[in-house]
Amino acid sequence: MPESNSPQKNGAKGAAHDVAVLGGGSFGTAMAKVLGENGHTVHFWMRDQKQAAEIEATGVNSRYMPGVELSGDIQPTTDMASAIANAEIVFVAIPSKAFRAVIRQHKSDFRDGQIVISLTKGIERDGFKLMSEILQEEIPRCRIGVLSGPNLAAEIAARDLTATVIAAKDPEVRRTVQDLLGCEYFRVYANVDVYGVELAGALKNIYAIVAGLAEALEMGENAQAMLITRGLAEMSRFAVSLGANPMTFMGLAGVGDLIVTCTSSKSRNFRVGHAVGKGKSLDEAVKELGQVAEGIYTLELVKEKAESVGIYMPLVRGLYEILYGSASIRAVINSLMMAVQNSDVEFILPRTISQ
Numbered sequence: 001m002p003e004s005n006s007p008q009k010n011g012a013k014g015a016a017h018d019v020a021v022l023g024g025g026s027f028g029t030a031m032a033k034v035l036g037e038n039g040h041t042v043h044f045w046m047r048d049q050k051q052a053a054e055i056e057a058t059g060v061n062s063r064y065m066p067g068v069e070l071s072g073d074i075q076p077t078t079d080m081a082s083a084i085a086n087a088e089i090v091f092v093a094i095p096s097k098a099f100r101a102v103i104r105q106h107k108s109d110f111r112d113g114q115i116v117i118s119l120t121k122g123i124e125r126d127g128f129k130l131m132s133e134i135l136q137e138e139i140p141r142c143r144i145g146v147l148s149g150p151n152l153a154a155e156i157a158a159r160d161l162t163a164t165v166i167a168a169k170d171p172e173v174r175r176t177v178q179d180l181l182g183c184e185y186f187r188v189y190a191n192v193d194v195y196g197v198e199l200a201g202a203l204k205n206i207y208a209i210v211a212g213l214a215e216a217l218e219m220g221e222n223a224q225a226m227l228i229t230r231g232l233a234e235m236s237r238f239a240v241s242l243g244a245n246p247m248t249f250m251g252l253a254g255v256g257d258l259i260v261t262c263t264s265s266k267s268r269n270f271r272v273g274h275a276v277g278k279g280k281s282l283d284e285a286v287k288e289l290g291q292v293a294e295g296i297y298t299l300e301l302v303k304e305k306a307e308s309v310g311i312y313m314p315l316v317r318g319l320y321e322i323l324y325g326s327a328s329i330r331a332v333i334n335s336l337m338m339a340v341q342n343s344d345v346e347f348i349l350p351r352t353i354s355q
């Protein structure tokens with residue numbers, strides 16, 4: 001990368017470190033930018049040689065973040081082994097479908113005790129595994145964490161005020177990530193409920209698709225509030241049944257991320273829902289997007305899991321019927337509205353069973 005302005009410290013407090021960011025998409029680029037501006041040396045791995053050469057020459061990732069200039073010591077590379085070897089801490093922003101394969105291929109490059117943080121908001125099909133579980137299986141010698149929250153990549157890249165959550169059992173991992181990333185526009189809160197934080201990040205993508213559909217159909221703002229809140233009830237019911245802490249859903253990684261993805265046209269999941277609501281097929285909507293919308297895969301997995309463990313998830317079921325079945329949007333809405341009248345907060349008043 002050409003020598004740009006000397007690294008801005010951004011008000012960041014910690015010492016400078018060597019870090020790696022794996023994945024050259026929108027989120028990898030946004031996080032590399034924060035880390036670079038905070039004064040760290042960023043070994044920025046991507047699979048595409050042309051893209052790495054472009055970032056090296058111009059400081060811009062034009063495919064995923066056009067017009068955004070990366071500054072500081074950001075070193076794009078296609079050599080994963082050297083990126084990992086040179087890093088004290090590794091951040092992984094690879095879509096869930098490719099996550100295990102990429103880590104597995106390079107598992108011997110990771111060091112004992114190295115900190116590895118997943119930035120990915122998805123679920124693996126086989127065994128319903130979250131990314132931290134994949135890391136635990138593939139590189140158990142490493143110290144693992146998850147970063148999740150209301151974090152639209154484009155806004156972080158624009159230095160808009162943003163907060164996120166680092167979830168890890170090890171307090172040193174939490175502190176290290178807070179020190180590395182925290183700065184005048186990026187604030188990092190901590191949680192120990194790794195499973196809840198991670199599951200929340202994956203589940204909210206489903207409700208963002210629902211919200212995009214509702215917006216396309218001009219259902220109104222009462223309807224949006226109903227969908228977001230019932231989405232929160234549904235996702236926390238599901239997550240708690242799998243062992244997450246319900247209180248996590250009151251935080252940034254829960255309701256925070258749900259709000260931003262369900263209300264912003266910058267969300268790719270929201271945009272897919274909106275396009276389908278305007279009459280496009282799912283395939284057309286995905287093709288037009290040209291980026292990852294994890295919620296499409298998560299929807300199928302969560303629908304299967306909810307059925308297998310007996311969790312009532314009417315929004316998941318309704319969206320699945322719209323996207324993958326033959327149900328009309330209107331018929332699904334009607335059946336949701338005409339279901340048995342039920343409890344608002346089921347942790348206070350138990351839900352009437354009506355399946």
Ligand SMILES: NC(=O)C1=CN([C@@H]2O[C@H](COP(=O)(O)OP(=O)(O)OC[C@H]3O[C@@H](n4cnc5c(N)ncnc54)[C@H](O)[C@@H]3O)[C@@H](O)[C@H]2O)C=CC1
Pocket residue numbers: 023024025026027028046047048064093094095096098102119120121122151152153154290291292294
């Ligand atoms: N973009 C955003 O605002 C945010 C994204 N995330 C999460 O980050 C993860 C990554 O998403 P984005 O960067 O946004 O996606 P993106 O669609 O912008 O980019 C995907 C990147 O993954 C790379 N990739 C795909 N398959 C690969 C493989 N087999 N090997 C190596 N690289 C591969 C692509 O080349 C591309 O660089 C997702 O799970 C997403 O949910 C999390 C927070 C915010």
Ligand SMILES: O=C(CO)COP(=O)(O)O
Pocket residue numbers: 121149150151152153205208257260261266267268269270292293294
């Ligand atoms: O996770 C995100 C914001 O927190 C990004 O959402 P999308 O993947 O829908 O763009």
